[in-house]
Amino acid sequence: MxxxxxxxxxxxxxxxxxxxxxxxxxxxxxxxxxxxxxxxxxxxxxxxxxxxxxxxxxxxxxxxxxxxxxxxxxxxxxxxxxxxxTGRDSLQGMVRVAAPEGFTSAFLVPAMVELQRTHPGLAIELLAATQRVRQNRSGVDLEIVVGRPVVHRAFATPVCDYSLRLYAAPSYLERHGAPASLDELSRHPVIYYVESSLQVDELDAATLRLPASPPSIRSTSVFAHMEATAAGAGIGVLPDFLADVDDRVVPVLRDAYAHPLSYWAVVRDEGPRNQAVAATLEALRRIVDRAG
Structure with a gap:
């Protein structure tokens, strides 16, 4: 039997x-x-x-x-x-989160530090990934993606909104002058993602309104965009939640350009009932609300 x-x-x-x-x-x-x-x-x-x-x-x-x-x-x-x-912390085990590196730095790391401090028995692994939502979410408990995802056998919920805007170092603007319109960006190097390796349609669409620009520094890393802009290499297309708190750069054409985006959290069907995932989402929302 x-x-x-x-x-x-x-x-x-x-x-x-x-x-x-x-x-x-x-x-x-x-x-x-x-x-x-x-x-x-x-x-x-x-x-x-x-x-x-x-x-x-x-x-x-x-x-x-x-x-x-x-x-x-x-x-x-x-x-x-x-x-x-019994008074013992019941939240144990491991939670894996995949998220874009900008979101990870600004929101995910602070949230996970607080979560792990409250639940020291919970191991946390953070995977940097800026890509379209994967229909195959194998190996991660929670995935943060840019834009509202279309998913199957999964649960998706919005996390926060943000915008891509234009920024430059004051030293760059002193040398080259500030553009008075979007058309004048054609005379300035624009710092952004490598087009051929960009996997997220919403991020790809951010430069559709911008004119062709001279050769510039392009990277798959948003922190490379940030550093190149701060170093005076050109005008950067940067997330406002990163650039607005960095005093090395200033806004450019603030009223003329903004590309609104949103972050969404995606988990497999069974994920929302995972206590570690639920606690992770709750911690994230606390940090995002505090930042907002």
Whole structure:
């Protein structure tokens, strides 16, 4: 006779369902890949069917797996309550967040410092990524993207709004003069992303209103844009939440140009019920509200 489903196997299923990868779940659980495979094989024997199927977006839960997932979430919730009853911090494990580097520096790092200070048993990994939303979110708990995403089998929520604006170093403007209109930007090097490597349509559209400019410094890093602008290499197209607090640069054509954008948080279907993900989003919103 098959044995009953084991709690550790159910929690393993929960980790794989949230992360989409055996290896990522193994790291979060503190076990190896073969242990994850063995636990899930035992769970499938006990349940009498497949728990997961492989798709282009990672491992996805089956209908039978969702039944087991409800039991796994009940176990997780009970362990959470038990930890609170004993006075022990119940938020343990690891949370992985992928986000653009500008957002990471301004909002994500301060939020995660506060979160980790409150929950020292929670490990946090931050992955720098400025790219369009991935239909395959395997290996991360939470992804921050630019622009409202179109996603499948996922949950998306807005985080904050910002704008790309024009900035320059005062020394640059003293040498070359300040442009009086957008048309006059054609005489100034414009510092921005490398067009051929830019993956986000909303960021690509930021320069459509700007005229062709002389050869300039281009980079895949927003911090390179910031440093090149501050060093007087030209006029930078920069996020206002970074440039407005940097006294090395000043606004240019403030009333003539602004490219509004927004950051969104995306998690797999099972993600919003992950206590670490929920705590991460809450911490992010606190920092964003404080900055606003």
């Amino acid at each position: 098959p044995s009953d489903p084991q709690p550790d196997a159910l929690l393993t299923l929960l980790a794989v369902a949230r992360l989409g990868r055996y290896t990522a779940a193994a790291e979060v659980l503190g076990v190896n890949h073969s242990t994850v495979s063995r636990r899930l094989a035992g769970l499938e024997d006990a349940m009498g069917g497949r728990m997961l199927v492989r798709t282009s977006s990672g491992w996805e839960i089956t209908a039978l797996g969702r039944r087991a997932l409800s039991a796994a979430e009940a176990i997780e919730s009970t362990l959470h309550d038990l930890g609170e009853d």
